Amino acid sequence: MRIELERRPAHSALFSALSPFIALGLTVIAGAIIFTIMGKNPVAALYSFFIEPLTEVWSLHELAIKAAPLILIAVGLSVCFRSNNWNIGAEGQFVIGAISGSIIPIVFYEWHSVLVLPLMIVMGMAGGALYAAIPALLKTRFNTNEILSSLMLVYVAQLFLDWLVRGPWRNPEGFNFPETRDFNASAILPEILPASGRANFGFVFAIIATLLTWFMMRHMLKGFEVSVLGQSARAGRFAGFSANRMVFFAFLFSGALAGLAGISEVSGAINELQPVISPGYGFTAIIVAFLGRLNPLGIFAAGLILALTYLGGEAAQISIGLPDKIARVFQGMLLFFVLACDTLIHYRVRIKSAVHANAAGEGA
Amino acid sequence: MKNALLTLTAAAVLSLAAGAAQAATKICFVYVGSKTDGGWTQAHDIGRQELQNHFGDKIETPYLENVAEGPDAERAIERFARSGCELVFTTSFGFMDPTLKVAKKFPKVKFEHATGYKTAENVTSYNSRFYQGRYIQGQIAGKMSEAGVAGYIASFPIPEVVQGINAFLLGAQSVNPDFEIKVVWVNSWFDAGKEADAAKALIDQGVDILTQHTDSTAPIQVAAERGIKAFGQASDMIDAGPETQLTAIVDTWGAYYIKRTEALMDGTWKTQSTWDGLADGILQMAPYTNMPDDVKQMAMETEAKVAKGELHPFTGPITKQDGTEWLKANEVADDGTLLGMNFYVAGVDDQLPQ
Numbered sequence A: 001m002r003i004e005l006e007r008r009p010a011h012s013a014l015f016s017a018l019s020p021f022i023a024l025g026l027t028v029i030a031g032a033i034i035f036t037i038m039g040k041n042p043v044a045a046l047y048s049f050f051i052e053p054l055t056e057v058w059s060l061h062e063l064a065i066k067a068a069p070l071i072l073i074a075v076g077l078s079v080c081f082r083s084n085n086w087n088i089g090a091e092g093q094f095v096i097g098a099i100s101g102s103i104i105p106i107v108f109y110e111w112h113s114v115l116v117l118p119l120m121i122v123m124g125m126a127g128g129a130l131y132a133a134i135p136a137l138l139k140t141r142f143n144t145n146e147i148l149s150s151l152m153l154v155y156v157a158q159l160f161l162d163w164l165v166r167g168p169w170r171n172p173e174g175f176n177f178p179e180t181r182d183f184n185a186s187a188i189l190p191e192i193l194p195a196s197g198r199a200n201f202g203f204v205f206a207i208i209a210t211l212l213t214w215f216m217m218r219h220m221l222k223g224f225e226v227s228v229l230g231q232s233a234r235a236g237r238f239a240g241f242s243a244n245r246m247v248f249f250a251f252l253f254s255g256a257l258a259g260l261a262g263i264s265e266v267s268g269a270i271n272e273l274q275p276v277i278s279p280g281y282g283f284t285a286i287i288v289a290f291l292g293r294l295n296p297l298g299i300f301a302a303g304l305i306l307a308l309t310y311l312g313g314e315a316a317q318i319s320i321g322l323p324d325k326i327a328r329v330f331q332g333m334l335l336f337f338v339l340a341c342d343t344l345i346h347y348r349v350r351i352k353s354a355v356h357a358n359a360a361g362e363g364a
Numbered sequence B: 001m002k003n004a005l006l007t008l009t010a011a012a013v014l015s016l017a018a019g020a021a022q023a024a025t026k027i028c029f030v031y032v033g034s035k036t037d038g039g040w041t042q043a044h045d046i047g048r049q050e051l052q053n054h055f056g057d058k059i060e061t062p063y064l065e066n067v068a069e070g071p072d073a074e075r076a077i078e079r080f081a082r083s084g085c086e087l088v089f090t091t092s093f094g095f096m097d098p099t100l101k102v103a104k105k106f107p108k109v110k111f112e113h114a115t116g117y118k119t120a121e122n123v124t125s126y127n128s129r130f131y132q133g134r135y136i137q138g139q140i141a142g143k144m145s146e147a148g149v150a151g152y153i154a155s156f157p158i159p160e161v162v163q164g165i166n167a168f169l170l171g172a173q174s175v176n177p178d179f180e181i182k183v184v185w186v187n188s189w190f191d192a193g194k195e196a197d198a199a200k201a202l203i204d205q206g207v208d209i210l211t212q213h214t215d216s217t218a219p220i221q222v223a224a225e226r227g228i229k230a231f232g233q234a235s236d237m238i239d240a241g242p243e244t245q246l247t248a249i250v251d252t253w254g255a256y257y258i259k260r261t262e263a264l265m266d267g268t269w270k271t272q273s274t275w276d277g278l279a280d281g282i283l284q285m286a287p288y289t290n291m292p293d294d295v296k297q298m299a300m301e302t303e304a305k306v307a308k309g310e311l312h313p314f315t316g317p318i319t320k321q322d323g324t325e326w327l328k329a330n331e332v333a334d335d336g337t338l339l340g341m342n343f344y345v346a347g348v349d350d351q352l353p354q
Helices: A013-037 A042-054 A057-082 A090-101 A103-107 A116-142 A146-166 A202-219 A221-231 A233-238 A243-270 A281-291 A296-320 A324-346 B002-019 B040-058 B071-082 B093-105 B130-144 B159-175 B192-204 B218-226 B254-266 B293-308 B335-339
Strands: A002-007 A347-352 B025-030 B087-090 B110-114 B123-128 B149-154 B180-185 B209-212 B229-234 B245-251 B273-276 B283-285 B325-327
Touching: A013 A042, A013 A324, A042 A057, A042 A296, A057 A090, A057 A202, A057 A221, A057 A243, A057 A281, A057 A296, A057 B071, A090 A103, A090 A116, A090 A146, A090 A243, A090 A281, A103 A116, A116 A146, A116 A243, A146 A243, A202 A221, A202 A243, A202 A296, A221 A233, A221 A243, A233 A243, A243 A281, A243 B071, A281 A296, A281 A324, A296 A324, A296 B071, A324 A347, B025 B040, B025 B071, B025 B254, B040 B229, B040 B245, B040 B254, B071 B087, B071 B093, B087 B093, B087 B254, B093 B110, B093 B123, B123 B254, B130 B159, B130 B209, B130 B229, B130 B245, B130 B283, B130 B293, B149 B159, B149 B192, B159 B180, B159 B335, B180 B192, B192 B209, B192 B218, B209 B218, B218 B229
Parallel strands: B025 B087, B087 B110, B110 B123, B123 B273, B149 B180, B149 B209, B209 B229, B229 B245
Antiparallel strands: A002 A347, B245 B283
């Protein structure tokens, strides 16, 4: 008897819908086994991972804070990836967005006005977009591999930020510590419901970006253009679409959203610039984008789930003393099972007996 | 399915509630690294274990490790504040502003932040005068180095690190006036790969003694491979180089944690800025090894003098790197200048990143 994967003639709609749930189920089972081996109560562990963070209002706010940058960046990347452009540098665009958006509150720190915040956001998006335009330009002009150039620019951005906060933008009243001035009140992104927690308008931006992008991809010519050029550049040319213009559109779009995420994070959650402002959101967002199947609505859910596993990992550390490493392993398992189960969408599992090569039924 | 889920949830809630019934005081710790990093965080965790052993069942000491500086830190600290912690130690410089933000929201919870400078009604800052140990290391290096050049693997150009570089050099110059140091910035507190590369680069440039203000044991291992001597940092790193480590600055936070927990329990806890040194037992030197007896003798004498306050590493005359005078003869640097130190003393072969 042997087990074979057989390509399905078409995507299985059933498994498209089911595979995330199968993956979640498998993760829970595998997680329970690991927790038991660790000598922890698996029920308590799973409870603190998936449910405890959702039982308190403040924790829901934290979930929104953690998910907002992931969703914003991933939604932008989904358009880029669908058009067959591989922007791996969202982390750098996030950082540059944060820096360019922070010019007003740091250099013109005495300026209080209702205009400050909108200007910061526009400048943040512009900064992220312009930074993303560099790999786009290199790709269209010199045929440079955009995966490498965008990735390398991440390090440039991070070191530029590091230099700024230790050098010209260092807080003159900060004992030489590497931080900028605190943003003044008019430069801080307001909280949505300040009474119950600290989630800020970054999450609202994430919702808006998700809906608009979904609408664009579904109902607008631009979305169609992205899909066509992504699947076949040649077919796109016949339709009169320009592949080079698409490269720019994809990079500027994803860069602007990464920049928006950057300035929202700095203005809403950190309130100053520090040498490091992102725990790798730009890279995690790549996972979120694929977890959400490059569909904005799916990405929204995936961003929330990934954020939940971060919060859950912390909750489990405190409530049952689960080591941090196990929390990471658990996250890794979730991603592994999701990708593994996706196989079922394109393939069916056939169990063939050695004697009758064509016989046997379907098992999945 | 729905019933099963409800049952599971109920069981979990009950088991958690049972756990929370004990009335132990919760003293909580937020770590920036892994508690087994062999350096900074491990030293804090050893302090936490001493605290736990000292009070036994009377306290609980939950901790969170690998907490990134930034919004994640604020959430981690807030989580502790909400989960009934009475005293929260946040053990990295980058946790300063998050600690203050959370402290504002939870005025009844006490917070202690390591290595920062801001305090509040319920936030104390605490730090250790690491530079005292660096001075002793410098003296040893001055005696042991044949080339007269030491390599210094540094993390970030913040005052604490600059202090260490200067103190080390002043110690070395006290026995060898022409002593120099070369500095490599790795821009990380913990990055074994970069630290090892920095160590190799420094050795290739001719230094024959290494010291580090980063937390991994990689530099000592490289020094051991290349047959030169080195100093450990934050924890005793003798296991990484039994033939290599001369001594190490060992952060012994346990005594401080016990003192502050006692204050909390007596109701005498008040906000303060603590900057303790060798005299207070917050920092100790690992055994002096791999050196001749006369050097060992000198190191121990210096240690005793510094601990008694007879010797301050930053005593004039001291010239800045740019040639201007910083301290006149017998003038002692004040803490304010040390806490904001952003210049090198003469003899450092490096430009301070600005």
